Amino acid sequence: MGFLSNLFGGSKEDKALREALAHIHRILDDEAFQLELINPAMKAMLESAPAYDKAPNGTGPFGFTETNPIPVNGPIGQLAYLSKLETQSGLRILFHRIGAIDTVDVFEAVTFNGGEWFILFVDLYHPKRSRLCPNGFRFTTDVAQFSGFHKFCENFPYDFVEKKASERESGLNMAYIAISKVSEQIQNRVFNRPLAHKAKLELVKNRLTSFQSQ
């Protein structure tokens, strides 16, 4: 288990620290609490939507196409779900949102070591997050602190540090992974998009119906 759990188990932590850590755990794991953090109007909309692990009428590979997106519970749910994913070789992913095709959000992701790149499709209009993983992924058993953003990162993932800092206002920055987990890779410039991924990005960007500043 990660350091957060160890701290929880300790007996010497003062009350404030314990409360802060409990708060972080709720942000990361508690679906009901994640819904509490969003706008009440949106929350009502999400709660009225169906809860399922996979769209009953979805077609195509789960999570890899907008016709079969991953259902999750709102924007915090997106962060929580994607942060829990790791590849079969145990590598977690950094991610950012590049836009949306109608109501389906499109995320670009890369493993922490820069070895594999992905484009994932996520539908945030649901009250619960899916318990299924896209093919080639599994859920991490580690504490899944947030490792990406539901906004566009102009210099993804090299701007991770700045983007994490910009989450201060939302109060989510404390739920993010430590900078040390990616700083070495960022320094060594290990993140280079392969040709196929670049081609996919071009195609998917052409189909976006909404996008953030790019």
Next chain:
Amino acid sequence: MTTAICFKCGSEKSAALLACSACGTTPRSHDELALSLVLTDHLSSKAELTHYSHELRNHLKLSVPLDALSQAQDALKDPQLMAMLGTQSASRTIVTGAPTTAPHRPTDPTSLQSTNSLATPRASARPTLKSTALHQTPFAILGVTTRDNRKRIVELAEEKSLYLDHDVCQKARSDLTNPRNRLSAEIAWLPGVSPRKTSQLLENLLQDPMTVREMAGLPTLAHLNLLAAAFEAVDGKHDADDLASFILEVAALADGLDPDDILRDINEDRAVSGFPDVQTFEQVEAELAERKRYYRNAIKDALNRLPPTTLIQVMTEAVDAITSNGEDHAPELIDELVDSYEVETQSFLQKEAENVHKLIKAARDSTNAGEAAVKTYVDKLAVVARNWDKVAQPIQLSAKARGINHEASRDLAYEIRSLAIDLFNKHDMLTQSQRLTGLLQELFAELPEVSERVEQDADALADIFRERGQSVARKDEWAREITYHAEIGIMFKDTLSISPDGLSWKGHGFPLDTITRVRWGGVRHSVNGVPTGTAYTIAFGDSRSEAIVELKKEDIYSKFIDKLWRAVCVRLLGEMLEALKTGRDLYFGEALVHDNGITLVKHKLLGANEKVRCSWGQTQIWNADGSFCIGAKDDKKTNVAISYIHVANTHILEQAIRMAFKKSGVLRLSDLLQ
């Protein structure tokens, strides 16, 4: 943003695997996709891309390296990419509603990798015909050859009359036996082709009309007559790219018609059939002019069977390709086709132009309601203008190739430009003005005169936009630099603050612009020679009141003075110099400051002190006992000491005088303003 070039026409495009905006071609086969990936800055340098573009535009052999192609082919093994390419094609079909080759693409991504080429629409559709215009010519009706004599023609006419319409057969006989009409029939037939080959070609034309496009070795006129007949097989589902190519093939052939060759072929057959030779080229040329009109009408008829969007696409592609985006002259047939197209689209363009006028007027009328209201009309204007441009594009390209402007497009462009200029000049709506200018650049690039002016507009607006951005950035930076606040006091704290909103002390605020006086300084205290600390004073105020801050902490004092100087003192310095320039004299303690000098005080031991006016060149300055001192160079008793801490704006006066003394030959302080 990716830089890519089209594998077909060599034009620049924004993404490797998307449709080319210049020629409309989308890479489809595995080879086309791989080549398209190589033709990007992902795998090629900018110089290489320029070179490849040149090769493509000039139909030269493409010199892409094999290892780059191999990398591209590896990338195309990505299943998600291949699935996306499938979706891309499907979504394009839905959006455009145009005929597409997408159904040829296997929907299973894994099977795509083995697809190296796609069947062309004409091969897959294989239309057939029951008859063509060629089958209605006198030679075909009677089944005679160009080498049959008059007697044979009459016999065959009688024979055919038994089971065909008698009048039709007699008319055909007459056309073929009357020397004046015969030339017209011969030119509409297949001159120079043997009777056996003629029968075969007519049969093929019915069974598989488009095969005539691949035939080689036919006389030009005969080939053109067959191709014109094949246009009758074009229906509303015909592929736009293919039809554009077909039109270009016919146009190129028609440009190569040689009356000499035709005259020779006809007279050779006439020598056999016993009809008198055609004597003059003029007769042939007159008939050829008529024949070219027929080709144009055959193409027009085919185009008219297409859905409107496909028709526009075909025309645009054909004109764009043949003129190299308006740079080269088009064959005569294409020019005539465009002229017909212009006539037929005139009413549509007029209606759209009226809509543009209405929207421009509405945009102008709504300027008082603010930019948001104008934006709504600019949005609509963009849609209508694009609609216009889409239809007018072939006409614009053709006009550009002929070295003229499409008047209607030019007028429309200038009207939109006028709106863009007014939105900026009269209403300062830079964003909307830039949008319209961008729209004009995008839509009317084919109008050289408009394009040049709009480019200048765009540059000017971009400069203004950049300057405004810099100005905002500078303002933000200045705001950051001057913002500061501190808590002063040990037990009961009061807040001293400075920001773009003003200065504040103990809740009493002074807007920055109202401050007319500042003073500050520190007094060191000691008891029996032992330092006991420094007391700092900062005072600032307007014409009515003054705030006085007493504090002990040097870092707060230093930081605040630094901010105060940037926020207020620079302005006060400028205002002081302006006042002196206008002839005003300013008192600082005992000193009276003029623009060209200062009135000092001559201190006498006995008797009253005396005022002495000195020029700046006659004075010297120094600091002593918390004061700024100014004295006459030649008289130690003539001087004034102006307290920094007690006299308002002493620091500012000192700064002005020191700056003036640094510039040699300054006679007036206000010279610093120059």
